[in-house]
Amino acid sequence: MAISACMFAVTIDCPDPLLLARFYQGFLGGRILSSNDDFVVLTSDRDVRLDFQRVTNHPPPPWPDPSAPRRLHLDFSVTDLNRAKEQLLSLGAALAEHQPGGHHFRVLLDPAGHPLCLATEDAAGTPNEGAL
Structure with missing residues (x-):
């Protein structure tokens, strides 16, 4: 029997969770549901929740x-x-x-x-x- 699963969030590693959450909030709308120094949750009525998690040694990914x-x-x-x-x-x-x-x-x-x-x-x- 298959397990029932539903994606509820995407977590994004970054050096400044609140800064990045505010950036995406400015584009997508939604609201900051919870926040501390290391983790911020951005919710919306339409989209998958975005979580932002502090990673102090996060190098930006090269493109391309x-x-x-x-x-x-x-x-x-x-x-x-x-x-x-x-x-x-x-x-x-x-x-x-x-x-x-x-x-x-x-x-x-x-x-x-x-x-x-x-x-x-x-x-x-x-x-x-x-x-x-």
Whole structure:
């Protein structure tokens, strides 16, 4: 019998949990549900909860770097790619030098250096090619 499971949160390692939580709150909305020096919870009525956990020796992941292991990054579907990009830049994100998605995607780096991707609603649709 299969176990019933549901994803409830994604935890992001970073040097300053409250700073990063406020960055994502500025973009996504939601509210800080709990916070201490080492762990912050950002909740929303629509999305998976984001948790931010202090890691004092956290190196920003390289983007892109084929010699570095791939790490988790967050993807967001947006109605206006350029407005979302500008909003994130105003909140402290940086535009990644490498932009592989043409006019359908934008790659930014959050204040802790994690890559995050913005996608048009069309590009964010679930591809079914090669489904098992």
